[in-house]
Amino acid sequence: MKLHRNLVFATIDSLNDIFNENKQADKVLRNTLKRDKRWGSRDRSFIAETTYDIVRWKRLYAEIAEVKMPYSRPNLFRLFTVWATLQGIKIPDWPQFEETPTRRIKGRFDEAIKTRALRESIPDWLDKLGEKELGKLWDKEIAALNQQASVVLRANPLKATVKELQNALFDLDIETSTLNGYPYALQLKERANVFTSDAFQKGWFEVQDASSQRVAAVLDPKPGMRIVDACAGAGGKSLHIASLMENKGQVVSMDIYQNKLNELKRRARRNGIHNIETRLIESTKAIKKMVGKADKVLIDAPCSGLGVLKRNPDTKWKIQPEFIQNIQDTQRELLDSYSRMVKEGGQLVYATCSVLPSENGEQVKGFLAREAGADFSLVSEENIYAHKSGFDGFYIALLQKK
Numbered sequence: 001m002k003l004h005r006n007l008v009f010a011t012i013d014s015l016n017d018i019f020n021e022n023k024q025a026d027k028v029l030r031n032t033l034k035r036d037k038r039w040g041s042r043d044r045s046f047i048a049e050t051t052y053d054i055v056r057w058k059r060l061y062a063e064i065a066e067v068k069m070p071y072s073r074p075n076l077f078r079l080f081t082v083w084a085t086l087q088g089i090k091i092p093d094w095p096q097f098e099e100t101p102t103r104r105i106k107g108r109f110d111e112a113i114k115t116r117a118l119r120e121s122i123p124d125w126l127d128k129l130g131e132k133e134l135g136k137l138w139d140k141e142i143a144a145l146n147q148q149a150s151v152v153l154r155a156n157p158l159k160a161t162v163k164e165l166q167n168a169l170f171d172l173d174i175e176t177s178t179l180n181g182y183p184y185a186l187q188l189k190e191r192a193n194v195f196t197s198d199a200f201q202k203g204w205f206e207v208q209d210a211s212s213q214r215v216a217a218v219l220d221p222k223p224g225m226r227i228v229d230a231c232a233g234a235g236g237k238s239l240h241i242a243s244l245m246e247n248k249g250q251v252v253s254m255d256i257y258q259n260k261l262n263e264l265k266r267r268a269r270r271n272g273i274h275n276i277e278t279r280l281i282e283s284t285k286a287i288k289k290m291v292g293k294a295d296k297v298l299i300d301a302p303c304s305g306l307g308v309l310k311r312n313p314d315t316k317w318k319i320q321p322e323f324i325q326n327i328q329d330t331q332r333e334l335l336d337s338y339s340r341m342v343k344e345g346g347q348l349v350y351a352t353c354s355v356l357p358s359e360n361g362e363q364v365k366g367f368l369a370r371e372a373g374a375d376f377s378l379v380s381e382e383n384i385y386a387h388k389s390g391f392d393g394f395y396i397a398l399l400q401k402k
């Protein structure tokens, strides 16, 4: 592979924003990719994938390159050199690479990967926490979470069948395969920009990981029901739920951020969905109004996001142990408070995109042991691990109210 100057520079600029300016990787890349209209899809994927790779492997590469934060521009080039050398790419003789020794990279790599926290490129505290919580599973799980995520779509049955969507994409040279056990999913055989397709503009599909598609499946909403999606965000699950209800009944999508709910409304319009009502949670009033009124409530709780490291590798560098502690307090409060919206005989689904038992099964166990959970019983729970499923790590528990 030949390296092109403007693509490498765009990658270095993106890394600078992510590492030194503490900006979110997906937002930084969205901006960088707007920079030059002449870039084709290969150029764009080079910038995006190289940036994500270097973010993912930051600790390992920094150890090999012997550089420390904050990274100067020459140090960002050293990180890039480690990436390129390990990929077997020849380093060009540009002045930016003059100071970057390539000879010792392979030897230092062999030495570094003897230590798991370096090999998997994670902070020491996270390695300790993962081992404490998952024991032997952690080794395989963190390795799987360091793999690049595959792209999975969810067909919107209000607009198209899976077959119709597959054919429409095939006409655009985008090959997909169906996934056993995920009735609306199509997995892309190769990465492609699906957002520019006519099918996307017409609301035929959303991009949604296979594990995430399990959440609405477990909730099992039926036409005519009233469902509360209490942490709806931009609506990934709400849209899925509403589509399964065939636009009949009501989905009340709540969140504490209006901008996310606005995005949800935009997506609902594209999806041809009319039965979602968004409600901003500004105080406990919004919850009190709904106490005992929902057939089913989904708490897709804010979490550490450790199950989705494949697609958000910068989470490794952004979260701190205190954040995980605080988010667990929030999860406990949400379970106690939002479960009150379930009517008698109704159901509650608690889900996270984390693989830590302390955010998952232990939260549910704690809830069931408290007064707030006294009327509930556990029907089923799924611990979805990336190393077993091949998709995101998730947790989904279904609870029944007496």
Ligand SMILES: C[S@@+](CC[C@H](N)C(=O)[O-])C[C@H]1O[C@@H](n2cnc3c(N)ncnc32)[C@H](O)[C@@H]1O
Residues within 6 Å of the ligand: 230, 231, 232, 233, 234, 235, 236, 237, 238, 254, 255, 256, 257, 260, 281, 300, 301, 302, 303, 334, 353
């Ligand atoms: C895991 S994300 C939800 C993702 C969303 N359900 C989806 O499928 O796209 C968790 C959401 O909880 C929201 N949140 C955080 N604290 C909350 C609270 N106290 N009450 C309700 N939502 C909250 C966040 O804004 C975020 O959108």
